[in-house]
Amino acid sequence: MDVLRVTTSNTVSNRAAMGFEVAESTRLGFIGAGQMAEAIARGLVGKGVIPAQRITTSDVSPGRCKVFEGFGVSVKSSNADVAADSNILIIAVKPQYVRVVLDDARPKLTKNHLLVSIAAGIQLKDLEAWAGGDARVVRVMPNTPCLVGETAAALSAGSSATKEDVELVTGMFSTIGKIHVVNENLLNAVTGLSGSGPAYVYLAIEALADGGVRAGLPRDVALSLATQTVYGAAKMVNDTGKHPAQLKDEVTSPGGTTIAGVHELEKAGFRAALMNAVVAAARRSEEMSGQ
Ligand SMILES: NC(=O)C1=CN([C@@H]2O[C@H](COP(=O)(O)OP(=O)(O)OC[C@H]3O[C@@H](n4cnc5c(N)ncnc54)[C@H](O)[C@@H]3O)[C@@H](O)[C@H]2O)C=CC1
Ligand SMILES: O=C(O)[C@@H]1CCC=N1
Structure with a gap:
């Protein structure tokens, strides 16, 4: 392994x-x-x-x-x-x-x-x-x-x-x-995922907060809610040991609000965008090593 x-x-x-x-x-x-x-x-x-x-x-x-x-x-x-x-x-x-x-x-x-x-x-x-x-x-x-x-x-x-x-x-x-x-030989992949990863998550927090502001929340409340949501979700994955897909299903009521949001993310290629970000950063790390 x-x-x-x-x-x-x-x-x-x-x-x-x-x-x-x-x-x-x-x-x-x-x-x-x-x-x-x-x-x-x-x-x-x-x-x-x-x-x-x-x-x-x-x-x-x-x-x-x-x-x-x-x-x-x-x-x-x-x-x-x-x-x-x-x-x-x-x-x-x-x-x-x-x-x-x-x-x-x-x-x-x-x-x-x-x-x-x-x-x-x-x-x-x-x-x-x-x-x-x-x-x-x-x-x-x-x-x-x-x-x-x-x-x-x-x-x-x-x-x-x-x-x-x-x-x-x-x-x-x-x-x-x-x-x-x-x-x-896996360090380039590590660089693409966790080395660079905080930047992807900061973008996500900023964008979630912008969404909250667009929906009418004051900026400070929106940023606090976005930050704590990402923090809490990461802690749920870490502390419960449940697969993220199961945790997602537990938030997503039939015909409810969450599935409406998830549907938009899927239409925008959210998962592929994250995968591509990790792969692009890993490739860049590989280029920098002259490999
Ligand atoms: N910023 C990040 O999130 C991460 C960075 N890294 C790696 O950490 C290393 C440092 O990155 P950062 O801290 O972000 O860069 P940085 O630019 O904040 O720090 C590098 C420091 O080196 C100094 N420096 C430049 N030439 C020097 C010399 N000849 N002698 C002494 N000091 C000199 C610069 O003045 C600067 O303060 C990089 O190799 C990067 O690949 C690794 C993981 C994460
Ligand atoms: O952007 C970079 O090149 C450095 C390495 C990983 C995170 N920051």
Whole structure:
């Protein structure tokens, strides 16, 4: 089987409740202090996995450095300094800059480093080569809800990464959501579904709220109802374990309101549009990896 389900909702909450922490010797570095780095760093600090004082970062943007300083992370003046200061080094720049930042970091990389790349479409073999051959590398595809402890993520391990490395990264990300271990060839699909997926859902929430406004609701009430409806429906799928089709049927009275709405969605090709979005994003991830 390609996908190993590493965490369930129970084990996730158990880990969080048990207060999973990395070893005291762990120092976490982020090369790139952008949106995803912030979501991961704030998420991990918020869950008590590691204090901000043991995290460093570097970024070419002074504004982004200020944001990290604002929650207690120290900013280094170079990517090499972040590598020198950390033993888990998260590469969080846009994919086209990964090679250049690994060139910066390479002189400071040792056997003690675990490299974690979150860059879409950058393959393990390239990461390993750019980091110096026998580097321990794990690729993770998270999503922005790391920030609120609800990421949907997947990882693949490089050839020199150990079982302990995979357990460590799995443990860290389990505190801020759910993570699956997959074969690397599935990471493009993961990127298309959950990596990019929050954007599709934000569009849906915005559109549902617009529908509510069109039907006469005040904007704030419409946005609140739309948000809570998506949140509640996701929680129903997660917590009841029922198939979404069954849950849909339970909302849909014969000749009632819901089937009138569902009929419109089917006429507009709603399901096909979502499927096409995932496939298009997965293809784009594949193109970016040069596959
Ligand atoms: N935004 C998202 O939802 C997700 C993004 N990713 C991946 O995460 C990575 C980062 O994406 P975002 O956080 O969205 O981008 P971002 O643009 O917010 O952050 C990237 C940061 O890297 C900095 N940077 C650029 N060149 C640098 C250099 N030479 N040295 C140090 N810092 C440098 C930029 O100033 C920027 O602050 C990308 O590779 C992306 O594929 C993965 C999953 C989800
Ligand atoms: O849009 C992107 O390329 C990144 C990767 C997954 C989510 N955002």
